[in-house]
Amino acid sequence: MIPTTPVAVKDGIANPAPLGLCAFGMTTVLLNLHNAGFFEINSMILVMGIFYGGLAQVIAGIIEAKKNNTFGLTAFTSYGFFWLSLVGLMVMPKLGWATKPSEGAMCAYLAMWGIFTLFLFFGTLKLNRALQIVFATLVVLFFLLAAEHGTGNEAIGKFAGYEGIICGASAIYAGMANVLNEVYGKTVLPLG
Template sequence: MQNTPQTRVLVTDTTANPAPLGLLGFGMTTVLLNLHNAGFYGLNSMILGMGIFVGGIAQVLAGWQEWKKNNTFGATAFTAYGFFWLSLVAIWLIPKMSWGAAYASDEKGLSAYLFLWGLFTLFMFVGSLRLSRLLQVVFATLTLLFFLLAIGDYTGNAALKTFAGYEGVVCGLAAFYGSMAQVLNELYGRTVLPLGSK
């Protein structure tokens, strides 16, 4: 039996970086929702639309692209937070449907939901300590945001939820900055906007 010669093929990944899309989807939607939490406007279709398409679907797509790039952290973060946005919109909308009124979540239930997302985000923050300073800021402020909102819902403290809204705007703007920094730095081939890389 003859041995067949084997050829090694080196495959180079030339696909684009999905992180800017994921950070943009997260950042923009987070800013808009937390302007609502801070009391600037009510919960409306603009937030719902952003939650479904930009915060939700765009982040899930970015997460799946990170999976293809063998980035477990990015894949987990973007996919999980994309589905967070979709689940949050579902929590708001299901009780508005004729068959869903009986399933409306009370503030204690929402508090548990937000607490679990805060716990997940705390672990992701620990992971971000191996990454850029910018991502550390995003995950630290997001951890704080989830816990503030959870406590606000549990206690019914409206002032705390308003404060959380302002803190959430900071979190969203940090993610938005990270998205734009990665795009501009790649385009110009140099650091235009620093990310505090380790």
């Protein structure tokens, strides 16, 4: 006789959220250290934007799709491609492949990302406080950067840099909380 007791089956796929959150967070902190005036745009930021902020988040998003997580898929792949597109906007004009975007074009680009992020923020209201903080601060960051490009006021950009450091640090916290809570099998760092 075959037993009829249900058996729980685990999907066997690791949680990709820590990878995506840390990739987003670390790259965001580094770019916003530049925005706050600590150092110039350099290859370190561009390389992080391509490989960690860009490709690692796209990979995390693809794994989220495998886990049937539409929010994770949408967020991680979108922000991964945001980083790749941002690096493209910086590098392509230097290579002579396109003209440098105008301040108005950058304002529109950043405002669109702000609107997109605002919609995702509403999705976090069904998730945890840590993600709510990440997305809320990211909405503010995108609109501050759009305002800087729209007005030409560099002081807004510098303020955005400090706010962006907070945003990135909150994403790193959320990513590491996921890792440590899973490793220890209990709440080491609360997510709220």
